[in-house]
Amino acid sequence: MTDEPGVEDLLRELAPQVLGVLARRHNDFADAEDAVQEALLAAAVQWPADGVPANPRGWLLAVASHKLADLWRSEAARHRREAVAALRDPSTAPEVSGTDDSLALLLLCCHPALPTSAAIPLTLRAVGGLTTAEIARAFLVPEPTMGKRIARAKRRIRDSGLPFALPNPAELPERLRAVEHVLYLMFNEGYAVSSGPEVTRADLCAEAIRLTRRLNASLPDHEEVAGLLSLMLLTDARHPARTGAHGELVPLDRQDRTLWNQNMIGEGLALISATLPRGKVGYYQLLAAVAAVHDEAKTAEDTDWPQILALYGLLTRVSANPLVALNRAVAAAMVHGPVAGLAALEGLGEELAGSHRLDAVRGHLWEMAGDLTKAVVHYRQAAARTTSQAERRYLRARAATLNVEG
Amino acid sequence: MKYMLLMNHAPTGNEPAIETCTAEEMRASGAHMDQIRQELVESGELLGAAGLADPDTAKLVISGGDAPVVTDGPFAELKEFLAGYWLIDVDSEERAIEIAARTSAAPGAGGRPTRRPIEVRAVMRGADPEL
Numbered sequence: 104m105t106d107e108p109g110v111e112d113l114l115r116e117l118a119p120q121v122l123g124v125l126a127r128r129h130n131d132f133a134d135a136e137d138a139v140q141e142a143l144l145a146a147a148v149q150w151p152a153d154g155v156p157a158n159p160r161g162w163l164l165a166v167a168s169h170k171l172a173d174l175w176r177s178e179a180a181r182h183r184r185e186a187v188a189a190l191r192d193p194s195t196a197p198e199v200s201g202t203d204d205s206l207a208l209l210l211l212c213c214h215p216a217l218p219t220s221a222a223i224p225l226t227l228r229a230v231g232g233l234t235t236a237e238i239a240r241a242f243l244v245p246e247p248t249m250g251k252r253i254a255r256a257k258r259r260i261r262d263s264g265l266p267f268a269l270p271n272p273a274e275l276p277e278r279l280r281a282v283e284h285v286l287y288l289m290f291n292e293g294y295a296v297s298s299g300p301e302v303t304r305a306d307l308c309a310e311a312i313r314l315t316r317r318l319n320a321s322l323p324d325h326e327e328v329a330g331l332l333s334l335m336l337l338t339d340a341r342h343p344a345r346t347g348a349h350g351e352l353v354p355l356d357r358q359d360r361t362l363w364n365q366n367m368i369g370e371g372l373a374l375i376s377a378t379l380p381r382g383k384v385g386y387y388q389l390l391a392a393v394a395a396v397h398d399e400a401k402t403a404e405d406t407d408w409p410q411i412l413a414l415y416g417l418l419t420r421v422s423a424n425p426l427v428a429l430n431r432a433v434a435a436a437m438v439h440g441p442v443a444g445l446a447a448l449e450g451l452g453e454e455l456a457g458s459h460r461l462d463a464v465r466g467h468l469w470e471m472a473g474d475l476t477k478a479v480v481h482y483r484q485a486a487a488r489t490t491s492q493a494e495r496r497y498l499r500a501r502a503a504t505l506n507v508e509g
Numbered sequence: 510m511k512y513m514l515l516m517n518h519a520p521t522g523n524e525p526a527i528e529t530c531t532a533e534e535m536r537a538s539g540a541h542m543d544q545i546r547q548e549l550v551e552s553g554e555l556l557g558a559a560g561l562a563d564p565d566t567a568k569l570v571i572s573g574g575d576a577p578v579v580t581d582g583p584f585a586e587l588k589e590f591l592a593g594y595w596l597i598d599v600d601s602e603e604r605a606i607e608i609a610a611r612t613s614a615a616p617g618a619g620g621r622p623t624r625r626p627i628e629v630r631a632v633m634r635g636a637d638p639e640l
Contacts, residue, residue, distance in 0.1 A: 220600045245556060245557075252553030253553075290638075296635060338639075490634055492634070
């Protein structure tokens with residue numbers, strides 16, 4: 104947004120607070136969101152030049168209110184004049200805690216009625232305070248395309264009559280699950296966004312961590328939110344070691360572990376250690392626990408695979424995700440040998456038919472078993488099926504290496 | 510998920526050639542394509558699209574010793590060539606197929622769908638984080 108990190112951080116901290124007040128006051132999330140976005144853009148230009156105003160939140164609220172009045176005047180057919188007049192009267196602003204507002208915003212943007220592809224950019228803009236241009240860059244799409252996508256997401260919210268309010272306590276768990284899912288996908292998207300052969304990632308990982316951290320701060324007793332934050336930290340900590348000198352993918356067992364971010368590992372471990380004993384164990388906590396076992400191993404050989412196998416055993420009870428079963432087979436191979444791993448893969452074929460992952464794991468297990476010919480066949484098949492450039496390169500290289508050895 | 514929809518043109522194929530269309534039929538075909546394009550812009554799914562000039566105007570370039578070897582078209586040996594593409598970003602492969610099917614249904618001679626095959630190709634992504 105600007106070159107001055109202080110202003111940028113401040114704006115992004117204030118964005119959901121200001122939007123919360125405005126959306127609540129006028130009961131129009133969609134227009135209020137547009138108005139706040141314009142106010143943020145104005146502040147990003149003016150504050151670094153003229154200095155941050157004495158009451159930055161009040162400044163943003165005033166500017167956003169004016170923008171909203173302008174917006175409504177241009178849409179006079181939809182709104183009556185009184186609504187515009189009400190904007191001039193600051194006494195109509197009820198005060199609610201900023202934390203509640205941020206949470207309500209997050210719950211609305213991640214509403215299960217929205218497809219996740221709409222929820223992610225809308226969350227980044229409305230809750231994260233990012234500009235459309237920044238979000239478009241992160242997803243490698245043109246800015247007008249991203250603008251249309253966000254507008255469409257808000258139209259859906261308006262057309263479905265979804266209110267900007269905290270849901271009743273009975274609904275909260277399910278709505279939070281939707282939020283966790285969106286944040287987890289946002290994090291994964293950071294890895295997946297790539298147009299070239301290099302293992303790139305946008306700031307989406309950092310954004311997902313920031314938003315999850317904020318959610319965890321407002322709901323410190325929620326085990327799965329803590330688990331999700333821990334999972335993100337423990338995964339992202341390994342990022343610096345994931346790419347080789349030529350941009351190639353480096354698998355976990357070959358990574359230079361001295362490159363792992365020990366601060367993030369420390370924070371992730373502390374979180375998951377404090378959360379697991381509370382007893383309400385769920386999907387993200389278990390994934391975080393697996394990540395923790397990997398991160399605690401000084402070398403790949405030190406990895407406590409029996410522990411990982413046990414955790415995947417628990418994961419298969421809470422999740423029907425076939426990738427969990429696939430990873431459990433890998434863990435079984437590491438504990439009981441490749442024959443056990445290959446046996447565990449039987450029956451997975453149907454659910455993962457056509458998936459490159461199944462072939463990649465088969466290749467890996469046949470390699471462990473010493474049947475290089477079969478390993479090469481499966482690595483090649485996986486390479487032909489993946490839609491990830493980095494993975495294709497890795498799989499092809501693996502097949503080529505074994506072909507020479509075999 | 511990003512996909513590229515590729516429209517190939519086979520001059521020797523049995524699809525109804527654009528030359529046999531009346532002016533009205535050509536307009537109908539163009540309107541069909543414009544309509545799809547407009548909808549994809551509005552939905553925030555279209556990243557880019559282009560039609561390509563006739564292969565007669567193409568040049569084939571191959572790296573040589575000192576200077577590249579450049580061959581001018583037309584290339585009589587071409588059975589099929591790329592006529593144009595759409596780059597889209599959609600929620601699912603099903604959605605990409607749906608858009609391709611509508612494109613393939615563009616009206617041709619006599620108002621009948623051209624049923625021109627559209628290639629749906631996934632754009633490569635980065636790698637997912639390891640679990």
